[in-house]
Amino acid sequence: MTPSEEPDPEMVRALRALANPVRLQLLSWLRDPxxxxxxxxxxxxxxxxxxCVSHIQAKVGLAQSTVSAYMAELERAGLVRSTxxxxxxxxxxxxxxxxxxxxxxxxxx
Numbered sequence: 001m002t003p004s005e006e007p008d009p010e011m012v013r014a015l016r017a018l019a020n021p022v023r024l025q026l027l028s029w030l031r032d033p034x035x036x037x038x039x040x041x042x043x044x045x046x047x048x049x050x051x052c053v054s055h056i057q058a059k060v061g062l063a064q065s066t067v068s069a070y071m072a073e074l075e076r077a078g079l080v081r082s083t084x085x086x087x088x089x090x091x092x093x094x095x096x097x098x099x100x101x102x103x104x105x106x107x108x109x
Contacts, residue, residue: 007108010078014101017077023070026056027079030093049083050092 018024029036033046037055044052057067071091074080078097083090 008104011101011104011108014077014079017073017079020070020073022060022062023074026060026070027074027093029056029059030080030091033092044085044090046090046092048092049085050081050090052088052090054088056091 018027030051033039033051037046037051037059039046039051039055042052042055044050053064053067053071056071057064060067062070068089071080071082071089075082075091079094079101080091081094083092
């Protein structure tokens with residue numbers, strides 16, 4: 001494979017992150033947070049700052065450390081962004097990056 005034929009490393013990282021069914025589901029749920037998460041008691045706008053990791057953990061039913069690792073992998077892949085507010089981390093989708101990934105995929109596959 002020549003260098004010009006090699007896939008974009010960022011695209012590969014994103015596809016690896018999405019290859020895990022739970023991470024894929026989390027990204028899907030974050031598309032419409034009010035529909036998919038019980039945001040009772042949330043004081044932060046989920047569209048502006050994202051969904052608190054504790055709400056994500058409650059929804060998915062996995063250990064908080066596992067959820068944090070999954071979200072960190074999605075963030076390294078550029079699919080979500082995190083915001084730290086007090087002691088809580090909130091996650092939201094990185095829509096421009098997701099759109100760029102979809103465009104790159106449609107042009108390269």
